[in-house]
Amino acid sequence: MRIEIPATRLTWSFPVFAIAAMALWGCDSLFNKETEKTPLARVGEEILYREDIAPLVDPGLNPSDSASLVNNLITNWATEQLLMQKARMNLPAAQIEEFEALISEYRADLYTRAYKEALVAQEADTVVNPVELQEFYENEKENFRLQEKIVQLRFLELPPQFINREEVTERLRRFDSEDQRFLDSVGVQFRKLNFNDSIWVPASRVIEEIPPLTFENEGEYLKKSQFFELEDDAGVYLAEVRDVMEVDAIAPLSYIEPTIRQVLLNRRKLGYLRRLENELIDEAIQQKELQIYEANE
Numbered sequence: 001m002r003i004e005i006p007a008t009r010l011t012w013s014f015p016v017f018a019i020a021a022m023a024l025w026g027c028d029s030l031f032n033k034e035t036e037k038t039p040l041a042r043v044g045e046e047i048l049y050r051e052d053i054a055p056l057v058d059p060g061l062n063p064s065d066s067a068s069l070v071n072n073l074i075t076n077w078a079t080e081q082l083l084m085q086k087a088r089m090n091l092p093a094a095q096i097e098e099f100e101a102l103i104s105e106y107r108a109d110l111y112t113r114a115y116k117e118a119l120v121a122q123e124a125d126t127v128v129n130p131v132e133l134q135e136f137y138e139n140e141k142e143n144f145r146l147q148e149k150i151v152q153l154r155f156l157e158l159p160p161q162f163i164n165r166e167e168v169t170e171r172l173r174r175f176d177s178e179d180q181r182f183l184d185s186v187g188v189q190f191r192k193l194n195f196n197d198s199i200w201v202p203a204s205r206v207i208e209e210i211p212p213l214t215f216e217n218e219g220e221y222l223k224k225s226q227f228f229e230l231e232d233d234a235g236v237y238l239a240e241v242r243d244v245m246e247v248d249a250i251a252p253l254s255y256i257e258p259t260i261r262q263v264l265l266n267r268r269k270l271g272y273l274r275r276l277e278n279e280l281i282d283e284a285i286q287q288k289e290l291q292i293y294e295a296n297e
Contacts, residue, residue, distance in 0.1 A: 043081035155239035
């Protein structure tokens with residue numbers, strides 16, 4: 001998309017070089033060849049082209065604002081280039097050499113990291129079968145001790161003046177198939193609900209969802225096979241605790257499965273990258289693109 005700022009709309013309140021730059025900006029004759037670039041400013045051998053800053057200029061800006069923006073971009077670029085020149089002239093040679101090494105290292109890291117990620121994405125196998133998960137869990141379970149209490153429970157929050165509170169309480173506690181259908185049918189009236197009591201969740205998450213429950217009193221309520229009812233100004237909270245696991249217990253596989261899956265995928269990724277690097281070296285040596293000299297040669 002070409003960004004045009006008619007030179008006739010510029011005022012002489014801008015520096016002369018900005019006006020000249022904006023005139024170049026709107027000159028169609030400069031775009032007869034796609035390979036040509038339009039220079040806006042020069043500092044020594046460094047040149048700023050219109051194409052360099054085009055992505056930074058909104059074509060919807062009015063001519064005056066566009067001219068002001070271009071002027072600022074040119075000034076900032078020129079200031080940076082001049083400071084770079086002065087720095088190269090005045091900083092100690094050792095410091096400049098150190099900076100150049102860091103720049104070179106950073107550039108190489110960007111390229112190689114992007115290339116590796118592209119290769120991994122292309123070749124990555126993200127399927128981890130249950131046997132792998134179970135085997136890793138059995139071998140490493142001592143490393144998966146809980147740092148926090150976890151619970152399985154079903155709960156819901158009712159508005160303070162909910163009419164069928166007793167029936168909902170009874171059905172949540174019993175929770176047979178008919179009760180589940182009933183609770184699902186009226187669930188739109190609940191402020192919060194969770195009927196999947198097979199999932200382990202951290203106690204801290206439960207405390208977030210049930211404000212009257214705190215770290216100080218959770219031991220009284222978060223007990224295996226316990227039903228509790230709490231209330232505050234915001235609503236009524238009903239919960240049936242199915243099971244509890246305390247701190248330092250070995251975490252169940254279902255709870256840490258996402259973590260194990262990620263560990264296995266990361267190991268697979270690292271293994272692939274090591275093979276890739278070895279193959280790269282071997283191929284380069286075979287094709288005589290790489291030669292490693294002995295220290296005594």
